[in-house]
């Protein structure tokens with residue numbers, strides 16, 4: 001029997017604990033959590049009599065990890081598909097339904113964006129055919145490449161709102177290889193963005209085969225209910241308010257220094273899996289694995305706040321929600337109309353969530369809770385054209401360091417971190433900082449780490465899928 005210590009009780013740490021327990025039921029599992037609750041970014045609140053997610057509110061259902069985990073926990077009956085996924089983009093010249101068939105906003109043809117871009121913008125997309133063949137030399141920024149090949153409108157009106165929804169990041173800084181791996185893989189052989197988007201879209205359709213089910217899913221009592229179920233199923237001992245702040249290698253394994261810095265405790269471990277966000281992981285590994293600490297420090301985070309609101313029931317014609325890119329000058333970056341999007345949330349009240357804050361654009365987060373909440377409510381009421389704009393209830397949740405930014409060069413940073421950690425037997429690292437910020441990607445990374453720590457080859461189906469696991473519409477509000 002050995003002791004696995006997992007650092008961090010987010011979805012990555014808890015799904016790793018569950019997977020480990022399934023494979024090695026006799027091992028002792030200790031999960032160290034710096035905060036005073038489990039779940040990390042998974043968090044639900046009570047709003048107008050419903051469990052309401054204020055972190056992730058939808059998971060990709062066309063990849064197996066999240067849905068599979070819910071089923072493995074015996075909670076498959078609580079999975080629910082959206083009633084609508086039709087979202088619109090708010091732009092300075094109006095509101096436009098999100099075009100179908102793009103690859104995270106990258107069109108496969110000019111026709112895909114006709115009516116969404118201006119006639120000149122559509123012509124600019126069509127004109128890619130007359131540009132010299134594209135040759136990429138290493139990783140590039142999504143924005144730079146697309147501006148050059150397809151024009152500014154594709155970026156400012158379409159790609160930016162979608163990437164903003166997933167990463168709270170900037171298209172001009174985000175890595176093409178890390179945020180659009182399927183497109184990047186096709187670009188290497190296609191010679192043009194439109195051809196690569198066509199190939200990536202067709203490959204996606206082929207790999208789904210007949211599995212034409214819903215793209216997204218959620219859990220009726222909240223994705224935020226999963227952490228508790230995972231702890232119960234993994235029989236892990238969770239220690240709250242117990243940060244790990246030092247790691248030392250010993251002849252038989254490791255010693256972690258844990259608990260309050262003033263009165264640390266030494267916790268021996270045979271195996272250690274670090275799932276804390278990159279800056280915390282960097283600090284923890286700085287002495288034992290300096291080769292990982294430096295690239296970990298190179299992964300910055302965006303902070304944001306989510307406001308959950310319940311209004312009196314009223315008609316709203318916004319489908320599942322609105323994406324609100326920076327070109328609008330609006331405070332909020334997205335609105336999710338949860339009571340329209342999810343059948344189990346429909347009823348007596350209009351339930352809406354909205355988020356504020358993007359990478360390098362976090363000044364509004366300095367406002368007081370009351371001020372920020374009131375400003376978000378006003379912006380949302382205006383965007384949705386509410387006839388009864390006084391909320392019945394609101395909740396503000398701040399996500400300092402909410403989402404890692406996969407900046408240009410991210411894949412090389414991840415490779416360096418993985419290589420340095422792999423040099424230390426019995427040590428693993430996983431989480432949202434590496435190969436996908438979405439919940440399914442975090443679960444996949446947790447399973448990859450467990451495979452590696454148990455000495456098994458990573459299952460081909462997961463490692464070679466080439467998808468980032470970032471749902472295109474997640475986190476829009």
Ligand SMILES: Cc1cc2nc3c(=O)[nH]c(=O)nc-3n(C[C@H](O)[C@H](O)[C@H](O)COP(=O)(O)OP(=O)(O)OC[C@H]3O[C@@H](n4cnc5c(N)ncnc54)[C@H](O)[C@@H]3O)c2cc1C
Nearest residue numbers: 008010011012034040041056057243244402431432438439
């Ligand atoms: C507002 C928001 C909306 C989102 N929406 C979606 C969505 O709809 N769908 C989707 O798929 N994804 C969504 N995401 C992304 C997804 O929720 C996260 O990327 C994912 O939950 C991160 O999980 P994690 O376990 O890797 O990290 P975390 O959840 O950050 O967990 C890490 C844990 O480590 C703890 N910790 C830190 N330092 C230490 C230490 N030294 N010792 C011990 N513990 C430590 C932290 O307190 C934390 O609990 C959203 C994210 C945010 C912020």
